[in-house]
Amino acid sequence: MGRVSRRPSNSVNDRLTRATVIKRRLRKFARPVAWGLAAVLVIGLVTVLVRSADPGGTIVSLRERMGGATAFAGMRITDVVVEGRANTPEPMLRAALGVTKGDPILAFSVEQARKRIEELSWVEQATVERRLPNTVVVVLQERRPFAIWQNQGKFVLIDRAGLVVDNQDAKNFRHLPLIVGAGAPGGAASLLDAIADRPALTGRVIAAVRVAERRWNLRMKNGADVMLPEGHEVAALDRLIQLHQSQALLDRPLSAIDLRLPDKLIIRPRAEGRGDTPAPGAPVVPTASRKPA
Secondary structure, three states: OOOOOOOOOOOHHHOOOHHHHHHHHHHHHHHHHHHHHHHHHHHHHHHHHHHHOOOOHHHHHHHHHHHHHHHOOOOEOOEEEEEOOOOOOHHHHHHHHOOOOOOEOOOOOHHHHHHHHHOOOOEEEEEEEEEOOOEEEEEEEEOOOOEEEEEOOEEEEEOOOOOEEEOOOHHHHOOOOEEEOOOOHHHHHHHHHHHHOOHHHHOOEEEEEEEOOOEEEEEEOOOOEEEOOOOOHHHHHHHHHHHHHHHOHHHOOEEEEEOOOOOOOEEEEOOOOOOOOOOOOOOOOOOOOOOOO
């Protein structure tokens, strides 16, 4: 039998060199790095194709095909995060977003989704973004209800700019001030702010009524209509407070207090036995409650 030559176990040739260690480490991380580079290349390809494609159906078709092609790499929606939602109905928001969990994350247009969401009555501004590999984030800036507008028997919410916010949930915002009449939303903010800055009046005003789309009457809790001058409402409110402090004017049984002339005060007593019925021709505003119908 021939002799078998064996190298000593502590031979120099059995020791790991620095180069060998580096090669083994590179092989260990080669596969994850390759997958990462592939994902980057796919995303870059999708971006180039979508931006260079023709508008319309071609872009949609490309997006759908590439979204499906990248879904194999796990790039599917697993989370939808919504920030800033307080009053926007969630089902309406989800429908406007147009995606569900499990959809390919690259197969929808964030710009089109944003436009659909901003068409919702509660939404003033929205952003939609992808956070790869699998999260969609929606950030809302909602309109803030500022007042309830009664016009032709209907009650709707408006924001400070006078834009209608919603016409279904007004009953849930009974604490908001009530404005009445055609053209009331456009000029309500400055008047309502002035009233809110005067605690002596805030608890006594039932509604602000727009007259001929030019000036305001205030319907008070005692049933009186306070007629304010056009363009000089703040001065008239201060004058009304002074008159009440000196003469308890807002506690008297009056049907009208005319402040339209700065050097004159015209008051109209309430007719005997008529209770809180307004004078003929005066706007009719619910005085017992602000509850929308």
